[in-house]
Amino acid sequence: VCSSDLAVARPSRASSxxxxxxxxxxxxxxxxxxxxxxxxxxxxxxxxxxxxxKDDIIRIAKDNEETLKRMRLLATATTGALLRQKVGLPVECxxxxxxxxxxxxxxxxxxxxxxxxVFLRDPLTAHPHEPDVQALLKVCDVHDVPLATNVAxxxxxxxxxxxxxx
Numbered sequence: 001v002c003s004s005d006l007a008v009a010r011p012s013r014a015s016s017x018x019x020x021x022x023x024x025x026x027x028x029x030x031x032x033x034x035x036x037x038x039x040x041x042x043x044x045x046x047x048x049x050x051x052x053x054k055d056d057i058i059r060i061a062k063d064n065e066e067t068l069k070r071m072r073l074l075a076t077a078t079t080g081a082l083l084r085q086k087v088g089l090p091v092e093c094x095x096x097x098x099x100x101x102x103x104x105x106x107x108x109x110x111x112x113x114x115x116x117x118v119f120l121r122d123p124l125t126a127h128p129h130e131p132d133v134q135a136l137l138k139v140c141d142v143h144d145v146p147l148a149t150n151v152a153x154x155x156x157x158x159x160x161x162x163x164x165x166x
Contacts, residue, residue, distance in 0.1 A: 042071060043071045043115050043161070044071065044072040045071050045114070045116045045158075046073075046108070046114050046119070047061070047079055047118050048076050048079055048101075048102065048117070048118070048136075049120040052124075053121070053122055056120050058083070060118070060120075060151065060155060061086075061087045063155070064155075064159070065089070067162035068087075069089065069090075073090065073092065074091070074108065074114060075092070075093055076095065076101035077093050078096055080092070080094075081093065097132065097133070098128060100132070102133055103132050103136070105117070106139040109136075109139045110139055115145065115146075116148075117136075118148045119133075119137075120154065121133065
């Protein structure tokens with residue numbers, strides 16, 4: 001029982017001065033249990049690779065193809081097209097990174113729609129959209145989304161996801 005359900009009355013702003021019951025603003029247990037069950041959404045992994053890392057993401061995807069086939073995949077445009085062509089994975093593509101794709105993936109993370117990110121960055125090359133890259137990394141940290149930014153961490157993340165998801 002919510003404390004505001006205890007018929008606590010407060011004066012109305014109406015000129016009559018009559019009291020009205022307080023309205024509960026919290027979620028009630030009854031509301032939570034009376035909703036129909038919603039099937040869980042598929043586990044979603046975002047795959048992104050800078051140009052100098054495209055071969056690496058393809059190799060990782062081939063090595064983890066069975067795991068990735070069981071998941072919903074999201075990728076920036078060029079990376080997604082390569083994953084479709086070279087590995088045969090079904091991938092939802094957003095814009096390319098420099099055109100706003102990194103920000104689109106970040107928005108999906110903030111909305112709770114992405115569960116893990118593999119972002120193979122090329123740290124030795126300058127990128128004009130570096131602020132977008134930093135925003136994506138930050139949103140992963142803020143929302144506690146696992147993020148792999150190099151080949152070794154990507155292998156570990158995908159191998160572990162393969163163990164966790166049937």
